[in-house]
Amino acid sequence: MPYLFFVLFALSGLFTFAQQQVKLTWNNQPFELDSTYLLHDTLQFQLSELKCYIQAVPQKGNNAIHLIDAADPETWQWQDHATALQVGIRAEIQTAGVFTGALDPINGMYWAWNTGFISVKCVGEFNNLKTGQTQSFEFHLGGYQAPFACIMAIPGSGTILNCDLQTWFGHILETPPLGWKIMQPSKASLMLFELFTSSLSYAK
Amino acid sequence: MLNKLLFVFLLGFLLLSLKDSQISLAKSWPEPIQATSKYASKAGFALGRALFYDPLLSADSSVSCASCHLPYTAFAHVDHPTSHGIADRIGKRNAPGLFNLAWRQNFHWDGGVMHLNSQALNPLTHPDEMGETIEHILLKLKRHQHYPQLFKKVYKQKQIETWMLLDALQQFTISLISKDSFYDKVSRQHASFSEQQQKGFVLFEQHCNSCHTAPLFFSNRFESNGIRIDSTDLGRFNITALEADKGKFRVPTLRNISHSFPYMHDGRYKSLKEVMAHYGQQLQLNDKQQKDLIAFLKTLTDTTFLMNPQFQYHTLNQKP
Incomplete structure (x- = not known):
C-alpha cells in the first residue's frame, strides 16, 4: 500500500500544471496596443500588432505551444507543467506541415512563402517629436534554419514572464540601424530577435 | 495437338512476362515523398476539385486556382509570362504545371515550401495572386449553400477549419498524375x-x-x-x-x-x-x-x- 501512494505521488508530478503568465509592460506600466508611449523624451511609439510564440522546455506530453497576442488578454496566461520557456517553436514542429490551434495559419504567424513560423511579429510606428517625422516598422522575426534561426531559451525559470517593450525598443535604437521592414530570416532579423529575448525576464 | 498446346502455353507465358515487365516499369517510379491525406476519399477529391475551380477563394471572387493552372495546359498558365492575379495584378514568377506533385520534396521555384498541404497558402494570400485572407475564405465557405455539407461529409465535423481547406485542395492536386505520354x-x-x-x-x-x-x-x-x-x-x-x-x-x-x-x-x-x-x-x-x-x-x-x-x-x- 505505501508503494501505491509513492507511485501515485511520483505520477502526480507529471501531471502538475502551474498557472503561467506573461506581463506586457512599457517602463513597468501595463502595455496596450494602439496607445502611445514615450522613449528618450522625444520618440512617441505606438504598436498595432504584437504576437509571439512561447514554447515550454523540455517538451512533455503535447507540445505546450502558446501564442501570445497583445490584442487578446486570454492568451497572456496558460497552464503548463514546465516553468522553463523558449521563444519560438522547435524546428521539428515548424517543418511538419499544417496544424490547428495556436499553430493554425489563420493566426498570421505561418509563412506562406517559406516553410516555418514567425516567432515574434511586431507592427507599429514612432514619431520623432523633435523633427515631426514618422517612421513605420514591421518585424516578422522567425524561421528555424541556421544561421538565422529565431528560437531561443529564456534564461532561468518562473511562472511570471515580464516582457518590457521599452527595454526592447531602447536596445534597438542603441544598435546600428538594422532597417524598419524586416520580414524574413536574416542577420538583422536574428539581432532584433535576440534583443527581444533579452528584454524578457522572470519575476522574482 | 500437343504442339498447339505447347504453343498456346508459351504464348501465354510470354504475354504474362510482358505484363509483369509493364508492372515493374510502373513500379520503377520512386516512392512518393509527399504523404497522402488520411482523409483521402472520393468525396475529399471532389471537394478539393470544387475549391480548386472556385473563384470564391480570391479576395474579389474573380480568380480561382484554375485561372493560373488550367487542365488543358498541364495545370500551368500560358497567357502571360508570370501569374495573373486579382485586379489584373501580375506576379513575378511563371505559374508551373501541377502534376506528379507527390514526388516533389518542396514547392515554388525557390523551394520555400516543404509540404503540399501548406503550398496553397501562398497563392491564396499573396496580394498579387488571390489576395484573400484565410479567415475570410473560411467565413465565405461557412456561409456557402453547399460547402458546409461537403466539408462535413469528408471531415466528419461541422466546423470548417484551415487544415481542412488545405487538405481538400491537396487531395485534388496530389491526384494529378501524368504517366501516360x-x-x-x-x-x-x-x-x-x-x-x-x-x-x-x-x-x-x-x-x-x-x-x-x-x-x-x-x-x-x-x-x-x-x-x-x-x-x-x-x-x-x-x-x-x-x-x-x-x-x-x-x-x-x-x-x-x-x-x-x-x-x-x-x-x-x-x-x-x-x-x-x-x-x-x-x-x-x-x-x-x-x-x-x-x-x-x-x-x-x-x-x-x-x-x-x-x-x-x-x-x-x-x-x-
Whole structure:
C-alpha cells in the first residue's frame, strides 16, 4: 500500500500544471496596443500588432505551444507543467506541415512563402517629436534554419514572464540601424530577435 | 495437338512476362515523398476539385486556382509570362504545371515550401495572386449553400477549419498524375520512337537526363542553367541566404512541356525553339540536334492526363 501512494505521488508530478503568465509592460506600466508611449523624451511609439510564440522546455506530453497576442488578454496566461520557456517553436514542429490551434495559419504567424513560423511579429510606428517625422516598422522575426534561426531559451525559470517593450525598443535604437521592414530570416532579423529575448525576464 | 498446346502455353507465358515487365516499369517510379491525406476519399477529391475551380477563394471572387493552372495546359498558365492575379495584378514568377506533385520534396521555384498541404497558402494570400485572407475564405465557405455539407461529409465535423481547406485542395492536386505520354507507351513497349525522336532521346540522355531525370523528368535540386538573372529575384538564395544559391531555381519537370509554355522561372522563353536556342549555345547543339531534341520532348505530352474529365471543372453537385 505505501508503494501505491509513492507511485501515485511520483505520477502526480507529471501531471502538475502551474498557472503561467506573461506581463506586457512599457517602463513597468501595463502595455496596450494602439496607445502611445514615450522613449528618450522625444520618440512617441505606438504598436498595432504584437504576437509571439512561447514554447515550454523540455517538451512533455503535447507540445505546450502558446501564442501570445497583445490584442487578446486570454492568451497572456496558460497552464503548463514546465516553468522553463523558449521563444519560438522547435524546428521539428515548424517543418511538419499544417496544424490547428495556436499553430493554425489563420493566426498570421505561418509563412506562406517559406516553410516555418514567425516567432515574434511586431507592427507599429514612432514619431520623432523633435523633427515631426514618422517612421513605420514591421518585424516578422522567425524561421528555424541556421544561421538565422529565431528560437531561443529564456534564461532561468518562473511562472511570471515580464516582457518590457521599452527595454526592447531602447536596445534597438542603441544598435546600428538594422532597417524598419524586416520580414524574413536574416542577420538583422536574428539581432532584433535576440534583443527581444533579452528584454524578457522572470519575476522574482 | 500437343504442339498447339505447347504453343498456346508459351504464348501465354510470354504475354504474362510482358505484363509483369509493364508492372515493374510502373513500379520503377520512386516512392512518393509527399504523404497522402488520411482523409483521402472520393468525396475529399471532389471537394478539393470544387475549391480548386472556385473563384470564391480570391479576395474579389474573380480568380480561382484554375485561372493560373488550367487542365488543358498541364495545370500551368500560358497567357502571360508570370501569374495573373486579382485586379489584373501580375506576379513575378511563371505559374508551373501541377502534376506528379507527390514526388516533389518542396514547392515554388525557390523551394520555400516543404509540404503540399501548406503550398496553397501562398497563392491564396499573396496580394498579387488571390489576395484573400484565410479567415475570410473560411467565413465565405461557412456561409456557402453547399460547402458546409461537403466539408462535413469528408471531415466528419461541422466546423470548417484551415487544415481542412488545405487538405481538400491537396487531395485534388496530389491526384494529378501524368504517366501516360508517348514516351511511357514506348517504355511499356506499346509504341516505338520515330528515327528523329530516337535521336532526340539519345541527345536527351547525354545532355539533359542528369537534371531532368526520367521517369519524372525533374529532380528535387536547384540549379543555375546559365540564363541572365534578374537581381530582384535571386531564387533559392531568398530561402537559404547561401551565396552558392544565388540565381538557382528548381529543376522543373519536362513532362507535358509542349503544353506548359512559357518557360523558365520568369516565363522569358515563349517556345521550345527559344529554349533550345539557349541550351544549343551552351551545349553546342546544331539546328538539327535541337530539332531532334524537341521531337523527343514532345513525346512527353500526356493527352490522357490533359483531357482527363475527372480533373476538369465540375459543378458542386456533379458526381465525381
